[in-house]
Amino acid sequence: MKLSVPGRVTGAAVIAVAALLTTSAIADAAPARAAAAPDIPVANVKAHLTQLQSIATANGGNRAHGRAGYKASLDYVKAKLDAAGFTTTIQQFTASSRVGYNLIADWPGGDANQVVMAGSHLDSVTSGAGINDNGSGSAALLEAALTVSRTQYQPTKHLRFAWWGAEELGMVGSRNYVNGLTTANRAKISGYLNFDMIGSPNPGYFVYDDDPAIEKTLKDFYAGIGVATEIETEGDGRSDHAPFKSAGIPVGGVFTGASSTKSAAQAAKWGGTAGQSFDRCYHSSCDTTSNINDTALNRNSDALAYAVWELSD
Template identity: 40%
Template sequence: MQVSTTTIKTILATVVSSTLLSGCYWDDPVKAAKYVSSKIESDDVVEHLEELEARASATSDGASVTRAAGTLGYKHSLDYIVETMQDHGYIVTTQEFDFRAWEELAGTTLNVDGSELIGVRNATDGLEADFSAMSYSGNSNGPLSGELVFITPDFRFESPDYDSTDGCEASDFDGKAVSGKVAVIQRGGCTFDAKVVNAENAGAVATIVFNQGNDEGRKSVVNGTLGSDSQATIPAFGARFDLGEQWYQTSQSAVVNASFSINVHDEVVLTQNILAETEGGNEEQVVMLGAHLDSVPEGPGINDNGSGTAGLLEYAVTLANLRAPVKNKVRFAWWAAEEAGLVGSEYYTNDLFAPLYAQAQTEIMQELEITDPSQLTSAHYDLIEERYLQINNIKLYLNFDMIGSPNYVFGVMDGDLSDTKNSPDNAYTGSFEPPFGTSDIESIFNQFFNGQSEATVPQALSKRSDYAGFADWGVAFGGLFTGAEKVKSADEMDKFGGQIDVAYDICYHQACDDLNNVSHKALFVNTQALAYVTTYYAFSDPLFPAEEPQPMMQAFSVNATEKLRVGTKLKAADSVSDHDHFHGDFDQDRD
């Protein structure tokens, strides 16, 4: 085939023009951020969602499709991401680890006081769900029954001595005659797993955890998980608050019985994280962003978290197509098994950062000629943390989890704690502060939204998504979130439109979380936002303003005698928040 001279000249002129046009942007982080984010196309992001839904595999009961870790749907999703990133010139690796894959099989039933209850998986045609099977629940091995026994519920929400720790201590079960019966426990105060394990140790044949009822966000069905490390073996269900309260009142004058059946598949399988990075950029100053790739077993997870997955992928494609000469290396991550309790991201952060911290400790001890770790003082640990933060090349992490909720808000992590310090959703209690740089990340996100004349709402740092491991290891973090099962307020409706007193995502963790469950506007704007902020830092040196405290570890200071040390697993908040587990009602409440 011959190409005319005119055609060649036209192509060259286009390339040169494009190079000159874009070249003037790369020397300024703000200009680069605006330029790259302006190249995001909404239809291209949605196309990735279509690809993800097409790759979901059938659930065990055939009622829906799923992309849960350990399934074919997840593998096909992973293959799509890997192939796309490789095609666009990224260095791609996968990180394999084993993971406890749990799935509820067909046929779960729960009958209380003669009423057959509606499970979350069967709540179709506008029916309100009454109960759910908790992830990592045990098998019933056929039909079982037992009398309901309440432990220490408390409905006095306004009382100064209100106790929200029902079932959190083994002693709560003393004198309750739970053996051979069904323990019914109110949510709050500790993990679901702690409540269920305590009930099992007391002899219960099953547990029902009903919602707490102290907040509008805690009245619907508890759709929770015991966590992949749970040792519980008995069936565990979650229920609505009003049902728990009703059963309790009935039990004060009559025996209330329950019958139930649950069949689950529970095995340890291999799964993989995806890591991809730019060829260019400063390797000692890595800008990292991530989203979890897996869904819950009940559905394809197109908002949760196909939206974050698609946003990252389209940004990566756009960055590659523009041949952006990033100053700092950009690393992308798609996490596996987030829905099981942040398993993939925790594996990555512990595997990477723990050896770096050990290296820093060894270096400082050798330099100070200290041979016994027991001789290390608080001042020595200050030096170790400073050295660790110097040799840790990952300088910030951005997290994108559920960025296209149909009844959305534009939520930005409150990095400076100025709006959420006293929120029950905030994990950084007292004088604890997030890592240095976290507040700057919030300001750059807000810079983008202000430029688009879009309102935002501050999101408390609850540590209930994949940024938790990075936060624990002293890495600055930020991110976006558009809401899950909590309902939209009147003030939020005024700012963002939508429906008042309706969940941000009415299909959260359900089979209906499909292509029809995504706001294209929210997905598009948030993908532009993640492109803006990531690009800003990809072209920034230094990353954060010099007037912020130096070195980075100083942001961990509490006072002269107390510090939030690097590597400390700061417990997630006692949250009444939306999206409240380690993303999916992993109730990590404080004691």
Template identity: 40%
Template sequence: MRVRKFAYAGVAAALTATLAVTGTAYAGAAPAVTAAPVAVAPPVISADVSMAHLQKLMSFASASNNTRVIGTPGFTSTVTYIKQQLDALGWKTTVQNFTTGGKAASNVVAEWPYGDATHVVMAGAHSDSVSAGPGINDNGSGVAALLANAAAIAQAKLVPQKRIRFAFWGAEEQGDIGSSYYVSHLASGESKKIDAYLNFDMVGNKPENGRAVGWSLYVEGQSNGLNAPFKTYFTAQGITVNPSLDTDDRSDHAAFKNAGVKVTGVSSVRSLSALGACYHRACDDLTDVSSTSMGLASNAIAAAVWSLAGA
């Protein structure tokens, strides 16, 4: 989150072995009757899956002067890793290259090739960090949670009613450049096909100062129903969420909102004034995230994406 100035075959066993996907069996009334489709329950994703991805992102930062900011090997390695993971899972990926401030950056956009392409449920997270640190919570956490979901969808061989599209944005920390570039370069009419955009920025917070993690939903989602599956999930976990995090358009949902797309998102912060002691600092490393939060985030995303896409 920026400051306003002011697997399957190709995924390591540690990632795939921890996925458990459940479903509901259908028994037809008679052999001659064709069974109607039945909704598949969302997956149960172990926190180990997303934590394994975070360990990889940390290794890229460690080899790049403790940063994954655009224009560094840490960012380039992150982009390569994301694409490799998604390609191995059977997602159709596109790398969208652009420059900002004289530095090269990239978006990775991945589409699960099933469902109605005129009705898209899109989820995104920014893949870059600030120059001051490795960005493991901000926002390796969102990247890792989405990759865990990509693996779960692939393992389930999901055939949803709507098309599912994941995006990993570059240069968010420079002012939401990657997501703005993507939206501005959509072909005419393509933004109208996006039924929902869900943003995940800083979902790995750990408890601090004796206070529990404060989960929040973006205020923009209140009036359009997108928050319903998130609320259902967190309620089932016994967690009360802040239903109105005022993001001040400080992340990648802003470009979609401005284009008329319905948006919301989830963050593991109580408010923008409580972003954590390591926010945008060198200590935003693996010690700055909670595996419990990563598990909750991954499964909250699954609940929402599967519900909204008509899995």
């Protein structure tokens, strides 16, 4: 459309018109992003953790593979996702003579040939409720998925979320999933994000360095909120990103530390207690809802959403 300027033109009018044309040209050249990453309400994430704790308490104190507490946890997550409009699939497998399950949730739409996937393991060890390990990642992932639905986010790429079974037995569920993919379907996964232990009570802020693009995305988030990060090494090969990485799929994620000890330098950087484990209740009965650092959980839930939104847009 041609822009006409009637009559006598003042200097101010010329400047205004030039500004309008410049703004229009920029808008045409660089369309706005589909959507900014949302803030994930930590209260909602904690509400999911309370439910997972209640499930464990009602089922022998744990949510372990092959036990009633795990299946009840899976049913809780699935019901939320089904109500939110996800297409959910349960994958069954056997490990240690017990039946296990993965839960896969696809958000309708997006390019099916470019899949951004985010996952966390839903099982605990038999000795406790597993609220940090890994209720924290599972609850944040669930709330991020529910936020996709609430905001009716329509990314360019296809979004897929996963809750894995039997991670504590050696990433059995995620390995089963990856091994079951055809070569073509593996190639469609442009990246896998893993979230395992993101609310440790004496937290560090660790970023996986397996893929440069995903690593940069997560580091950019933390830089934006003024939090220093370190490269994650404690969990290398010990969580559900490992089977994806072995299959040649780009992987990334965040982690707040497990049984390793926080150094004096790390305590100076992040706060907390030097000379103490990042999670003193790792794989123990005290891994309950009181074993969560709310600040870490909040920051990492937002980091999760930021990465999902940035990488799928």
